[in-house]
Each structure stands twice: as structure tokens, then as C-alpha cells.
Amino acid sequence: MTHFRYEILRTMRNRVFYAITLGLPLVLFYGVASGERHATFDGTAFPLYFMTAMAVYGAMYAVVAPGARIARDRSRGWLRQMRITPLRARTDLAAKVAAAYLLALPTLVLVFLAGASLGVRLRASHWLELAGLLLVGLVPFVVMGFILGYLIPVDALAAGLGGVVVLFALLGGVFGFQLATSGPLFDVLKCLPSYWLVQAGKTTLGGGGWPAQAWIVIAVWTAVLMPAAALAYRRSASRA
Amino acid sequence: MTVTTDAGFGVVLSGLAKSYGPVHAVRSVDLQIAPGETVALLGPNGAGKTTTIDMMLGLTRPDEGTVSIFGAPPAAAVRDGYVGAMLQTGSPLDHLRVREQVALMASYYPHPLPVDDVLQITGADEFSGQWTTRLSGGQAQRVRFAAALAGDPDLLLLDEPTAGIDVEGRRDFWQAMRAVTERGKTVVFATHYLEEADAYADRIVLIARGEIVADGPATEIKAQAGARSIRATLPSVEVGALGALPGVRSAQRHGDAVLLSCTDSDAALVALLAAFPDARDIEVTGGSLEEAFLELTAAGEAPGRPTTEAVR
Numbered sequence: 001m002t003h004f005r006y007e008i009l010r011t012m013r014n015r016v017f018y019a020i021t022l023g024l025p026l027v028l029f030y031g032v033a034s035g036e037r038h039a040t041f042d043g044t045a046f047p048l049y050f051m052t053a054m055a056v057y058g059a060m061y062a063v064v065a066p067g068a069r070i071a072r073d074r075s076r077g078w079l080r081q082m083r084i085t086p087l088r089a090r091t092d093l094a095a096k097v098a099a100a101y102l103l104a105l106p107t108l109v110l111v112f113l114a115g116a117s118l119g120v121r122l123r124a125s126h127w128l129e130l131a132g133l134l135l136v137g138l139v140p141f142v143v144m145g146f147i148l149g150y151l152i153p154v155d156a157l158a159a160g161l162g163g164v165v166v167l168f169a170l171l172g173g174v175f176g177f178q179l180a181t182s183g184p185l186f187d188v189l190k191c192l193p194s195y196w197l198v199q200a201g202k203t204t205l206g207g208g209g210w211p212a213q214a215w216i217v218i219a220v221w222t223a224v225l226m227p228a229a230a231l232a233y234r235r236s237a238s239r240a
Numbered sequence: 241m242t243v244t245t246d247a248g249f250g251v252v253l254s255g256l257a258k259s260y261g262p263v264h265a266v267r268s269v270d271l272q273i274a275p276g277e278t279v280a281l282l283g284p285n286g287a288g289k290t291t292t293i294d295m296m297l298g299l300t301r302p303d304e305g306t307v308s309i310f311g312a313p314p315a316a317a318v319r320d321g322y323v324g325a326m327l328q329t330g331s332p333l334d335h336l337r338v339r340e341q342v343a344l345m346a347s348y349y350p351h352p353l354p355v356d357d358v359l360q361i362t363g364a365d366e367f368s369g370q371w372t373t374r375l376s377g378g379q380a381q382r383v384r385f386a387a388a389l390a391g392d393p394d395l396l397l398l399d400e401p402t403a404g405i406d407v408e409g410r411r412d413f414w415q416a417m418r419a420v421t422e423r424g425k426t427v428v429f430a431t432h433y434l435e436e437a438d439a440y441a442d443r444i445v446l447i448a449r450g451e452i453v454a455d456g457p458a459t460e461i462k463a464q465a466g467a468r469s470i471r472a473t474l475p476s477v478e479v480g481a482l483g484a485l486p487g488v489r490s491a492q493r494h495g496d497a498v499l500l501s502c503t504d505s506d507a508a509l510v511a512l513l514a515a516f517p518d519a520r521d522i523e524v525t526g527g528s529l530e531e532a533f534l535e536l537t538a539a540g541e542a543p544g545r546p547t548t549e550a551v552r
Contacts, residue, residue: 001347002343002344002347003344003347003348006336006340006344009335009336009340010333010334010335010336013335014335072334073333076329076330076331076332076333076334077327077329077330077331078330078331078332078333080299080327080329080330081325081327081330081387083298083299083318084297084298084299084318084323084324084325084327085318085321085345085348085349085391086318086319086320086321086348086349086350086391087348088319
């Protein structure tokens with residue numbers, strides 16, 4: 001419990017990171033969406049699309065953040081020190097996941113409020129459903145953060161984590177344009193968790209949440225990444 | 241998995257060996273440590289001290305042999321909170337204050353010491369509100385010591401705990417250590433400072449090239465190295481004849497004086513006086529631990545034998 005508390009404390013105390021994670025999506029949202037309040041995009045209102053996209057963008061940064069902390073702790077030799085305490089690895093990971101979501105949640109709420117201020121109107125149940133879909137869809141990114149944290153050197157970390165987020169964001173349509181809307185490339189894009197995260201706004205509005213394909217994509221990504229994370233953890237255990 | 245852990249068993253290393261590729265970091269280490277003992281692992285850099293400690297902690301898996309900590313494998317002993325350690329690496333966490341860091345470590349253990357006590361014992365109470373990233377080398381070392389102590393473990397493993405610390409800091413550290421050993425804790429520390437091993441350990445285990453070359457109290461190690469020597473004025477006697485005396489390992493001549501290094505100085509002296517009654521100005525000197533150290537760690541480095549540079 002103390003571990004969990006300090007994990008969150010350490011996240012919050014990284015003020016610059018916290019401010020950017022919360023602030024950047026808001027700035028981008030207002031900067032782009034305020035001029036396009038009445039536009040339509042991808043078969044839905046642009047503010048709804050872009051609000052979802054920016055919520056995804058900010059939350060992705062938030063959930064890969066534990067990876068950054070893991071890499072820093074590793075470079076300081078602290079991971080080895082923790083391995084020789086009674087703290088279990090799964091307790092540590094659970095605390096890090098909780099801290100990641102605790103950081104992602106205010107990002108979602110702030111971007112949703114910004115969306116509402118630009119005329120996005122959803123039923124209360126739909127707001128909750130949208131938030132729920134996003135939180136579930138972020139799971140593969142949480143795991144990706146762990147993998148990178150255990151594997152890549154701390155001086156390549158910013159590029160590694162930032163690169164992964166930007167790449168998935170770009171391919172998923174987060175930046176307000178899609179690389180393809182039909183054909184083989186589109187089929188590939190539809191296999192990415194970030195694509196379905198961005199689509200969550202539209203599908204929620206249509207009712208019924210995600211199609212089965214979205215759930216499968218999220219589940220497969222998670223299922224593939226989990227053993228990779230376990231492997232990365234064990235690799236970092238032998239002589240850091 | 242339930243493993244009965246009992247501090248009465250002490251620590252037993254049997255047949256430990258570990259190689260990194262072609263490098264034999266630890267060749268064959270057998271060691272039994274009784275509960276409450278303070279043992280120094282003394283040896284030059286690359287002797288295999290850190291690898292041995294890492295295997296005792298379960299951080300490194302031995303190629304051969306076993307480690308038993310209070311009757312349990314290392315992982316179980318660590319999980320049950322019997323072990324605290326100061327590794328060579330392991331600076332405190334960022335975004336935490338000193339007190340928080342110690343409290344965090346304490347929270348992992350089933351029966352921790354009160355945080356205030358730990359801070360006071362280690363002298364970290366003077367800067368307990370400081371950010372862990374803003375500490376001097378000596379302060380960071382105290383925090384790492386406090387972190388190792390916080391869980392009140394029965395076994396403390398310290399890997400070169402005073403490396404890079406000034407003389408005053410070292411003295412303070414060992415003063416705090418005294419308070420810990422007096423509480424009946426088992427302590428194993430690695431060092432390459434002879435005086436530390438001599439002054440603070442009940443027992444010295446001398447390690448060189450991945451093997452234990454001597455094991456016992458400091459006085460015994462000095463004797464084992466046969467570092468006593470006899471000096472006498474004795475002109476016109478063959479050095480070879482002196483070298484053949486019982487208890488003498490080698491003899492050298494310096495002008496009129498001869499110097500006998502002895503394996504048994506008592507027997508050598510009796511034999512010397514019996515054979516050469518005209519020997520004068522006789523001096524028997526006990527060797528220093530430093531001589532014993534150099535002698536024991538150098539033994540076996542005969543030419544022709546492949547030298548292995550052990551990694552940490």
C-alpha cells in the first residue's frame with residue numbers, strides 16, 4: 001500500500017511531465033478544433049472525433065509513463081535493490097498500472113470537458129462508455145511502456161516512448177487525418193489498437209460500442225505483448 | 241511454497257561456481273557462517289566477492305553449488321524479509337525525500353524497525369527532509385545503509401559499503417555497524433580495505449581468483465601466511481644451509497645479516513641457535529596483515545597457469 005502511494009507520489013512530483021501530459025492534448029484540441037466546430041469528418045462531427053483523438057493521445061503518454069520510471073530506476077540500480085526485498089514483482093507492476101491510469105484519467109476528463117465546451121453533446125451513459133472503452137483500449141500501451149522501460153537504455157528513452165506514441169497515434173488517425181479509408185492499407189490500420197481507440201467516439205455515438213474486431217485487436221495485442229513484457233523483465237533481472 | 245526459515249541455521253554456501261563465458265568469476269566456494277557472526281570477504285578487485293554476494297542474494301544464479309540462507313534458498317529468504325543488502329550500485333529513488341525512501345523500504349518488510357530509529361542509527365536523520373537526488377556521496381551511502389537496515393533483516397550483506405567514502409565517513413559508518421552487530425545480526429561484508437576487515441570482522445574470508453585462500457580470525461590468517469621472520473647477524477654461513485632449517489621457508493643474505501622468512505618461527509629459532517650458536521642481534525618480527533594478504537592472494541599465480549581476470 002505504501003508502495004502504491006509512493007508510486008503515485010513520484011508520478012505527481014514529476015511536475016513537468018504531468019503538466020505536459022495534461023496540457024498538450026488540451027492545447028492541440030483547442031488549437032485545431034475551435035476553427036472546425038461545425039465540420040464533419042470520418043462520418044461524424046469533427047469536435048467529437050478530435051476530442052476522442054486528443055484524449056487518446058494524452059492518455060497514451062500517461063500510460064507509457066511507468067516505462068520511463070522503470071528505466072530510470074533501472075539505470076540507478078534500484079530494480080536490483082528492489083529484487084532483494086520482499087516486494088513482489090506483481091505488486092510493483094500493479095502499483096505502476098494503477099499510477100498510470102490515475103494519470104490517464106484526469107487527461108480524459110479534461111479533454112472531455114474541453115470537448116463539451118466546443119459543443120460535443122453525449123448522454124451521460126455515453127460519456128461513461130467512451131471513457132470505459134478508452135481505458136480498456138489503452139492496456140496494450142501500458143504493456144508497451146513496461147517493455148520499453150525494461151529494455152531500452154535510459155538515454156534513448158524519450159525517443160523510444162515518444163516515438164511509439166507518435167507512431168501509433170499517426171497510424172490510428174489521432175492527428176485528424178487518416179492514411180487510408182479503404183484498400184489493403186486500411187485493413188492493416190484496422191489491426192492497430194490506436195485506430196479503435198480513436199474510433200471509440202464515433203461508435204459510442206452510434207450506440208453499441210466497439211464491433212467485435214476492435215475487441216479482438218485489443219485482446220490479441222495484449223496477449224502478444226504480455227509474454228514479451230515478462231521476457232523483458234527477466235532479461236533486465238540478470239545483471240543490470 | 242512454504243519453506244521453513246530459521247535464523248539458527250546460519251548461512252551455508254556449498255560448491256558455488258559461476259563463470260561468465262570463459263571467465264571463472266567464482267570457482268568453488270564453500271563457506272559456513274554461524275548466526276550472529278560478522279564476516280569480511282576480503283580480496284582484490286575481481287576476486288569474485290561481488291559475484292559471491294549476488295549469488296547469496298539470488299540475483300545471480302550459480303552454475304554449480306547451492307546457497308542456503310537460514311535453511312532456505314535465497315529467493316525464499318529474501319521474500320520472507322530475512323535479508324537486507326547494500327549493493328555496489330543502487331542510488332536512491334528520485335522524486336522522494338530521504339525519510340520517504342527509508343519508509344518505503346521498511347514497508348516491504350514484515351517486521352521493520354521504526355523509521356526514526358533507522359535514520360538515527362545511520363545518521364541520516366540530519367538530512368531526512370532532503371531530496372534523494374541532492375545528496376552528497378557520503379549522505380547517499382548512509383541512505384543506502386538505512387534502506388538495507390529498515391526491514392530489520394537477520395542477515396545483512398554489504399558489498400563494499402564504504403567504497404568511495406572519506407575516512408571520517410567510513411569511521412561513522414562502522415560505528416553505526418557496531419550498533420547493528422550488537423543486536424545479534426549476521427553480517428557479511430565485502431571489502432578490499434584490510435584495516436576494515438581486521439577491525440570490524442570476527443572472521444576474515446580471503447578470496448582470490450574466485451577461490452577461498454584463507455579463512456579465520458585476522459590473527460590466524462597472519463599466522464597462516466607465515467609472515468613472521470627472523471633477522472640475525474651471521475656472517476660466513478651458506479644461505480642454503482639456513483634455508484634448510486626446520487620452520488624456514490626461505491633465507492636471504494644482506495651483507496652480514498640474514499633474513500629468514502618462516503612458516504614456524506618458534507621451531508626455526510630453536511634450530512638456528514642449535515646449528516649456529518654464534519648468531520647475534522636476533523629479531524623475530526610478526527608480519528602485518530597486509531603482507532599476509534599479498535602473500536596469500538598471490539599464491540598459485542605460478543607462471544604457465546592461465547591467468548583469469550575475473551569480472552565483478
